[in-house]
Amino acid sequence: MSIEGRENSKCIRAGLLIDGSEQHGVRTYAQNLLGALDRQKVHVTGIFLGHGNAVDVLGPLCDDTCHLNTGCLLPLSLPGRGKFEIANLARKSAIFARAVERLTATLRTARIDVLHVHMYPMHLVAGIACRCARTACLWHWHGPLQRSSLIVRPALYGFRHLATRIACISRFVAGTLPDEIQHKSRVIHNGVRTEFIAQNQRKGALRARLGLDSETLLIGLFGAIAPRKGHEYFIHAAAHIAEQCPVARCAIVGGENELSRQRYDYTGRYQRLADELGLEDRMIFAGSIADAPLYMSDCDLICMPTIPIGEDSGEGFGLVMIEAMSAGVPVIATSCGAPPEVIDHGINGILVPPRDAERLADAIQRLIRDAALRRRIASAGQERASKEFDVSRMAQQIERLYDECVQHTSHSATELEYTL
Numbered sequence: 001m002s003i004e005g006r007e008n009s010k011c012i013r014a015g016l017l018i019d020g021s022e023q024h025g026v027r028t029y030a031q032n033l034l035g036a037l038d039r040q041k042v043h044v045t046g047i048f049l050g051h052g053n054a055v056d057v058l059g060p061l062c063d064d065t066c067h068l069n070t071g072c073l074l075p076l077s078l079p080g081r082g083k084f085e086i087a088n089l090a091r092k093s094a095i096f097a098r099a100v101e102r103l104t105a106t107l108r109t110a111r112i113d114v115l116h117v118h119m120y121p122m123h124l125v126a127g128i129a130c131r132c133a134r135t136a137c138l139w140h141w142h143g144p145l146q147r148s149s150l151i152v153r154p155a156l157y158g159f160r161h162l163a164t165r166i167a168c169i170s171r172f173v174a175g176t177l178p179d180e181i182q183h184k185s186r187v188i189h190n191g192v193r194t195e196f197i198a199q200n201q202r203k204g205a206l207r208a209r210l211g212l213d214s215e216t217l218l219i220g221l222f223g224a225i226a227p228r229k230g231h232e233y234f235i236h237a238a239a240h241i242a243e244q245c246p247v248a249r250c251a252i253v254g255g256e257n258e259l260s261r262q263r264y265d266y267t268g269r270y271q272r273l274a275d276e277l278g279l280e281d282r283m284i285f286a287g288s289i290a291d292a293p294l295y296m297s298d299c300d301l302i303c304m305p306t307i308p309i310g311e312d313s314g315e316g317f318g319l320v321m322i323e324a325m326s327a328g329v330p331v332i333a334t335s336c337g338a339p340p341e342v343i344d345h346g347i348n349g350i351l352v353p354p355r356d357a358e359r360l361a362d363a364i365q366r367l368i369r370d371a372a373l374r375r376r377i378a379s380a381g382q383e384r385a386s387k388e389f390d391v392s393r394m395a396q397q398i399e400r401l402y403d404e405c406v407q408h409t410s411h412s413a414t415e416l417e418y419t420l
Helices: 003-009 024-036 053-061 086-109 122-133 152-161 171-175 179-184 194-199 205-210 231-244 258-263 266-276 292-298 319-326 357-369 371-388 391-419
Strands: 012-018 042-048 064-067 114-117 136-141 165-168 185-187 217-222 248-253 283-287 301-304 331-334 350-352
Touching (some): 012 024, 012 053, 012 086, 024 053, 024 391, 042 053, 114 122, 114 391, 122 136, 136 391, 165 179, 165 391, 179 185, 194 319, 205 217, 205 283, 205 292, 217 319, 292 319, 301 319, 301 357, 319 331, 331 357, 350 357
Parallel strands (some): 012 114, 165 185, 217 248, 248 283, 301 331
């Protein structure tokens, strides 16, 4: 059946497999997607393994929900326990097996046409269950594949034999996948609600929260507190800025997940670093703020200084970059990973090398000194985000990919029946 014929005959019944513990970028992605899919074309069933914040956020956005009640698979380890301890492995393996069994039954009873999955190793749960139920399986890959990690062998098997198609959030991410599976991959850039963000800015709210007046230059870093986000280099750059621009203040908006805080306490480390550099009154740790993109326009500029760590060679995409551009704020990002696919240097943003606090500080100072340049870059960035990275465009591409997955699986099943 052709795509047109299928669209006219019925909705695609899509399942969205959700662990229940998803946070930050992946949860935001799913939230944006669920709000933008055309429900005359796609009926979405949210399938949850366990209970967590993601259930409360994403459940109401689905057309219907199914709770497998297996417990969350993620994170793969718990505070005080290593990932590969026998007790932990046994518990997670039991959750994995129950999830496959119950998901297989759900795919059949709910008549799911295509299952969409985002978090590894949830991909494997989805892939095995879809093979058993003869359902199309769309793997969404949100970061670069790390070839030397322990996940690579089962992941490679899954890419080859379990995934019907692989949606990659950038050309950079797609380029890290093996050559032999490139025919399965499709690049679909992330999207955000660009118009909503632009029109619903809570002007003055962030500055009031931070105790800053309208004359203070405010430089922001939004996102989860984690090493790959480049907070350390942002703080060192702030020390350079403090010497040149006494009226500037820097704010880190975002928090650290509980498991990371208990194990590593990056928040505490970065706060101590700021104090050591004499930034007690210049660097503000604002913590997590709900609906953070709606506060971005209080910033004169926003930095996304992500860095490569080992084989994780850069940001898979960077939603903060698009959110800031949508809010009409100039963006400085590092040139590793996906940002060069979004930012034309000097036109709609600024790119700097990763791990280089001095170059980051120079770029910040350039924009601080030149208000006209800030306005030009902000305007061009907002236009680029609206035209190319709106969530409606992303949703349409996903809808077409759902149909491609379903058609491929239907043709494969027909060929198998014919052969038998």
